[in-house]
Amino acid sequence: EVFRPMRQKEVKVVKSVMSAPAITVTPDTSITDASKTLIEKGINHLPVVDSSGKLVGIVTSWDIAKAVAGGRSGRVGEIMTRKVITASPDEPVEVAARKMESKRISALPVVDAKGRVIGIVSSEDLSKLLAR
Amino acid sequence: EVFRPMRQKEVKVVKSVMSAPAITVTPDTSITDASKTLIEKGINHLPVVDSSGKLVGIVTSWDIAKAVAGGRSGRVGEIMTRKVITASPDEPVEVAARKMESKRISALPVVDAKGRVIGIVSSEDLSKLLAR
Ligand SMILES: C[S@@+](CC[C@H](N)C(=O)[O-])C[C@H]1O[C@@H](n2cnc3c(N)ncnc32)[C@H](O)[C@@H]1O
Numbered sequence: 001e002v003f004r005p006m007r008q009k010e011v012k013v014v015k016s017v018m019s020a021p022a023i024t025v026t027p028d029t030s031i032t033d034a035s036k037t038l039i040e041k042g043i044n045h046l047p048v049v050d051s052s053g054k055l056v057g058i059v060t061s062w063d064i065a066k067a068v069a070g071g072r073s074g075r076v077g078e079i080m081t082r083k084v085i086t087a088s089p090d091e092p093v094e095v096a097a098r099k100m101e102s103k104r105i106s107a108l109p110v111v112d113a114k115g116r117v118i119g120i121v122s123s124e125d126l127s128k129l130l131a132r
Numbered sequence: 133e134v135f136r137p138m139r140q141k142e143v144k145v146v147k148s149v150m151s152a153p154a155i156t157v158t159p160d161t162s163i164t165d166a167s168k169t170l171i172e173k174g175i176n177h178l179p180v181v182d183s184s185g186k187l188v189g190i191v192t193s194w195d196i197a198k199a200v201a202g203g204r205s206g207r208v209g210e211i212m213t214r215k216v217i218t219a220s221p222d223e224p225v226e227v228a229a230r231k232m233e234s235k236r237i238s239a240l241p242v243v244d245a246k247g248r249v250i251g252i253v254s255s256e257d258l259s260k261l262l263a264r
Binding site for chain 1: 163164167168170171174176192193194196197198199200201203225226229230232233236238254255256258259260261262263
């Protein structure tokens with residue numbers, strides 16, 4: 001019989017791979033300004049926060065492409081997704097990956113215990129773990 | 133002394149995780165139609181092919197958001213990225229992940245030996261591997 005030492009499973013948590021701080025917009029940001037922010041920062045996702053910094057939605061380049069397809073201009077509040085799937089900073093990355101897979105989304109705002117957005121974790125951040 | 137069997141490293145290749153077939157557009161597709169395709173299919177990346185099926189570019193919801201920010205409408209050929217980073221079907225997923233990380237992109241068209249687009253692999257496809 002061969003002795004097999006238990007494989008030590010390293011638990012990697014969201015805060016170790018997330019991008020922080022998150023770049024955010026507010027519901028009254030114009031769609032054009034949100035697009036400009038996405039471009040300047042080279043990102044695809046913008047959490048939407050209210051004046052107290054509380055998460056109220058998310059808007060992505062996909063939502064903006066959709067607004068274009070529908071011939072819409074206007075404010076972020078009109079096109080954002082309001083029911084946001086989030087991650088907590090101490091959540092294992094596998095849990096975040098499973099949320100993205102089951103909801104078919106590519107990023108999760110990372111929210112602290114007080115509901116403030118402290119970062120964002122994307123499938124790009126997670127796939128970097130494979131590149132190691 | 134403890135005998136430690138060599139850890140069997142499973143090589144996962146791109147074709148086992150890519151989305152196929154890839155949905156493509158041509159340079160003369162209008163930006164509005166490309167946006168509609170992205171929305172209808174729920175995707176973010178469209179390889180651009182010429183009439184012979186050869187890869188000539190890539191256009192993403194990010195490029196479309198950029199076109200909006202610049203107040204542009206028109207054809208895909210005007211906004212696509214021409215120098216496309218690709219993957220081969222038998223490439224290990226780690227290699228694809230490293231390309232995405234180093235180029236800061238989130239998807240690679242998968243091209244066969246004849247230069248035809250047979251699929252696309254995204255950071256979303258790769259991060260699903262973590263969810264297992
Ligand atoms: C620099 S990234 C920034 C946004 C985000 N990181 C992403 O991956 O979509 C966006 C640009 O990369 C380009 N791009 C995306 N995939 C590409 C690929 N496989 N090869 C070359 N350029 C690509 C897009 O056309 C777009 O202009």
